[in-house]
Amino acid sequence: MASQRKRSKGESLTLRYLILGGWALFCLAPVLWFLSIGLRPRIEIITPQPIYIPSFSLDAWHMIWDDWPMAAYLRNSVAAIIGSVIIDLVLAIPAAYSLARFRYRGRDDIGFYILSTRMMAPAIVAVPIFFLFRNLGLLDTIWALMLIYAAINLSFVTWIIRSYMLDIPKELEDAAKTDGAGEIRILWEIIIPAVLPGIITASVIAMIFAINEFLFTLLIASTPDAYTMSVALSNFTGGSDGVIYNAIALVAFLAFVPVFLVVVAIQKHLSRGLTMGAVKG
Amino acid sequence: MARIELTEIQKSWGPIIGVRDVNIEIADEEFVVFLGPSGCGKTTTMRMIAGLEDPSEGRIVMDGEVMNDIDARDRDVAMVFQGYALYPNMTIYENIRFPLRMRGVPRDQHEGKVRRAAELVELTDYLDRKPGALSGGQRQRAALARAIVRQPQVFLMDEPLSNLDAKLRQAMRVQIKHIQRELKITTVYVTHDQIEAMTLADRIVIMDKGAIQQIGTPDQIYNDPANTFVAGFIGSPPMNLVEGALEGGTFRAPGIEVGNLPTRHSGAVTLGVRPEDCTVAGMSSHLSGTVYGVEPTGDITYLTLKAGEKLVEVKADRDYRAPLNKPETVAFDPSRIHLFDTATGQRLS
Numbered sequence: 001m002a003s004q005r006k007r008s009k010g011e012s013l014t015l016r017y018l019i020l021g022g023w024a025l026f027c028l029a030p031v032l033w034f035l036s037i038g039l040r041p042r043i044e045i046i047t048p049q050p051i052y053i054p055s056f057s058l059d060a061w062h063m064i065w066d067d068w069p070m071a072a073y074l075r076n077s078v079a080a081i082i083g084s085v086i087i088d089l090v091l092a093i094p095a096a097y098s099l100a101r102f103r104y105r106g107r108d109d110i111g112f113y114i115l116s117t118r119m120m121a122p123a124i125v126a127v128p129i130f131f132l133f134r135n136l137g138l139l140d141t142i143w144a145l146m147l148i149y150a151a152i153n154l155s156f157v158t159w160i161i162r163s164y165m166l167d168i169p170k171e172l173e174d175a176a177k178t179d180g181a182g183e184i185r186i187l188w189e190i191i192i193p194a195v196l197p198g199i200i201t202a203s204v205i206a207m208i209f210a211i212n213e214f215l216f217t218l219l220i221a222s223t224p225d226a227y228t229m230s231v232a233l234s235n236f237t238g239g240s241d242g243v244i245y246n247a248i249a250l251v252a253f254l255a256f257v258p259v260f261l262v263v264v265a266i267q268k269h270l271s272r273g274l275t276m277g278a279v280k281g
Numbered sequence: 282m283a284r285i286e287l288t289e290i291q292k293s294w295g296p297i298i299g300v301r302d303v304n305i306e307i308a309d310e311e312f313v314v315f316l317g318p319s320g321c322g323k324t325t326t327m328r329m330i331a332g333l334e335d336p337s338e339g340r341i342v343m344d345g346e347v348m349n350d351i352d353a354r355d356r357d358v359a360m361v362f363q364g365y366a367l368y369p370n371m372t373i374y375e376n377i378r379f380p381l382r383m384r385g386v387p388r389d390q391h392e393g394k395v396r397r398a399a400e401l402v403e404l405t406d407y408l409d410r411k412p413g414a415l416s417g418g419q420r421q422r423a424a425l426a427r428a429i430v431r432q433p434q435v436f437l438m439d440e441p442l443s444n445l446d447a448k449l450r451q452a453m454r455v456q457i458k459h460i461q462r463e464l465k466i467t468t469v470y471v472t473h474d475q476i477e478a479m480t481l482a483d484r485i486v487i488m489d490k491g492a493i494q495q496i497g498t499p500d501q502i503y504n505d506p507a508n509t510f511v512a513g514f515i516g517s518p519p520m521n522l523v524e525g526a527l528e529g530g531t532f533r534a535p536g537i538e539v540g541n542l543p544t545r546h547s548g549a550v551t552l553g554v555r556p557e558d559c560t561v562a563g564m565s566s567h568l569s570g571t572v573y574g575v576e577p578t579g580d581i582t583y584l585t586l587k588a589g590e591k592l593v594e595v596k597a598d599r600d601y602r603a604p605l606n607k608p609e610t611v612a613f614d615p616s617r618i619h620l621f622d623t624a625t626g627q628r629l630s
Contacts, residue, residue, distance in 0.1 A: 169364055169366065171362045171363070171364050171366040172366050172368065174328075174331075174333050174353075174360070174362065174366065175360065175362055175366035175367075175368075175427075176368075176379075176383075177332075177333065177352075177353040177354050178331055178332075178333070178353050178354070178356075178358060178359060178360040178437075179354075179359070179379050179380040179383050179384075179427070180354045180355075180380055180383035180384045181354060181379075181383045182354060185383065189368075189379075190368055190370075193368075193369075193370035193371075194368075194369060194370060196370075
C-alpha cells in the first residue's frame with residue numbers, strides 16, 4: 001500500500017517534470033532560435049530551406065559593437081527604464097495608498113481617470129508630446145524618455161499596487177494607529193513592506209513595457225544620445241545593406257537580457273507577488 | 282490607570298444608526314465586557330474609545346479629559362484585535378517593540394520591556410520568528426504582549442479569542458484575567474461569547490441594536506435580567522420565555538399555571554424561568570406537558586417538554602429518561618421566576 005503510493009507519487013513527479021520541461025522548452029525555443037540566428041553568418045539566414053544546424057559566426061556581434069554605439073544604446077535603455085520605474089513608484093505608492101484607504105469625494109472617479117489614461121491609443125498624443133518636449137528643450141534626451149515611460153506605466157503601476165493594498169487587513173493600520181504611528185509611518189513601516197511583492201511585480205511589468213516602447217522613443221530620440229535598444233533595431237532594416245537579420249536578432253536578444261536578469265534576481269518575490277491575493281492573512 | 286466616561290454617545294452613518302444613547306462610567310482598574318450579538322454596536326463603541334471612529338454625538342472622557350478630538354495615536358490606549366493584526370514583515374520582537382518606538386520610549390529601555398512583556402505571555406522562545414511561523418494561540422499572545430509592553434492607561438480587546446479553538450480559549454481567558462489583575466489596567470473587552478463575559482467581567486454591558494440593554498455584574502445580569510432580550514441572551518440553554526396572561530397574581534398560559542406571584546400587575550405578561558430552576562415532577566406542579574425530547578449529556582439531562590404549542594427546556598437529573606409524548610409535570614422555583622411586560626419586554630418589579 002505504502003510502496004504503491006510512493007511509486008504513484010514518483011510517477012506523478014516525473015510526469016510533472018515532463019510537462020513543465022516541455023512547456024519551458026516551448027517558451028524558450030523562440031529565444032534560442034533567435035540567438036542562433038544572431039550567431040550565424042548572414043548567408044545562412046536568407047535560404048529557401050531553413051538550416052537547423054548553422055555554422056557559428058560572430059559577424060553580427062562584431063558588426064553591432066564595432067559599427068554601432070551599442071553600448072550607448074544599452075546604457076540609454078537601462079537608465080531610462082530605471083529612472084522611469086523610480087518616478088512611477090514615487091508617484092504611484094502614495095496615490096495607491098490614497099485610493100485604497102482614504103474616503104473622499106470623487107475618489108473612484110480619480111481612480112478611473114488614472115486607469116483611463118491607458119485606454120487611449122498612443123499615436124493620438126504623439127504629436128502634442130513631440131511639441132511639448134521640444135518646447136521643454138528635452139528632445140533627444142534620456143530624461144524625456146524617463147518621463148514618457150513613467151507616464152505610460154503610471155496608471156497600471158498605481159492600479160496594481162492599489163489592489164495589493166486593498167488586500168491588507170484594515171486592522172493592521174488600526175493597530176499601528178493605536179500603537180502610536182502617524183500616517184507616514186504607517187505607510188512606510190507597515191504598508192510598503194506588506195505590499196512589497198506587489199511593488200516588485202508592478203516594477204517588472206513596467207520595465208518590460210518600457211524596454212519595448214518604440215513609438216515615443218523614435219519620436220524623441222534622434223541621435224545615439226537617446227537611442228535605446230528598441231529603436232536601435234530599426235537601424236538594421238534600411239539602407240544599402242538591406243535587412244540585416246542576424247544583427248536584429250542579436251540586438252533583440254541583448255534587449256531581452258537586462259529584464260531577464262532582473263526577473264531571475266527577484267524571482268522569489270515575483271512568484272509570491274502573483275499568488276499573494278489567494279492567501280488570507 | 283484611567284476612568285472612562287461615555288456620555289450620550291451616538292454613532293450614525295447617514296441614516297443608519299450604529300450606536301445610540303450609550304452612557305457608562307468605567308472605573309479605574311475595572312474589567313468591563315461589552316456583550317451582544319454581531320452588529321449590536323459593541324465593537325463600534327470600543328473603536329470610539331480607541332479613537333478609530335469619531336462619535337457623531339456625545340462625549341468621551343478619560344480621567345477628566347475630553348477625548349473626542351484626540352487622535353488614536355495620542356490616546357494612551359492599547360488594542361488587541363480579533364485577527365491579531367501583527368505586522369507580518371516584522372519579527373515578534375519587532376512587533377512587540379513597535380509601540381515603544383512609536384511613542385518615543387528611550388531606546389535603552391526597549392530590550393528590557395519587550396522581554397518582560399514576552400515573559401508575561403510566555404513567548405520568550407519565539408521572539409525572533411515572524412508572525413507567519415506562529416500558531417494561532419502564539420500569535421494571540423504576541424498581540425497581547427504588544428498591547429501590554431508600554432503599560433497603557435486602557436486596554437481594549439476586540440473579540441481577541443474568537444479565532445482560537447475551545448481549549449485554547451479557556452487557557453487564554455484565564456491568562457488575560459490574570460494579566461489584567463496583575464497590571465491593574467482598566468480594560469474594555471468586546472465579545473459575543475457569554476461564557477467569556479461571565480468569567481472575565483467585573484461588569485457586563487449588554488448591547489443590542491445599538492443600544493445598551495443592561496449594565497451590571499455577571500450575577501445581576503444572570504439573576505435579574507432587565508428585559509427579555511437579556512434574559513434570552515444570557516444562559517445556556519437560555520431562559521424559557523412563555524407569553525401568557527397575568528390576573529390576580531396568577532400567570533396562565535396553555536399547560537402552565539403559576540399562582541401566588543408577588544405582583545399587582547395584570548394583562549399580557551411573559552414569564553421567564555431558567556432550565557436549572559425547574560424540577561421534574563415536583564410536589565406542586567406549575568407546568569404539565571408531554572415529553573418532546575430527552576438529551577442526556579453525561580452530567581445532566583436536558584428535557585424538552587411541550588406545553589400547549591410552547592417548548593420548555595428543563596435541566597433534569599442525569600439519570601432521567603422518558604419515552605416521547607409521555608405526560609410530565611414540572612415545578613418552578615418560585616423565588617426565581619421572572620416576569621416581563623410582553624409589549625415592552627421590560628422586567629416587571
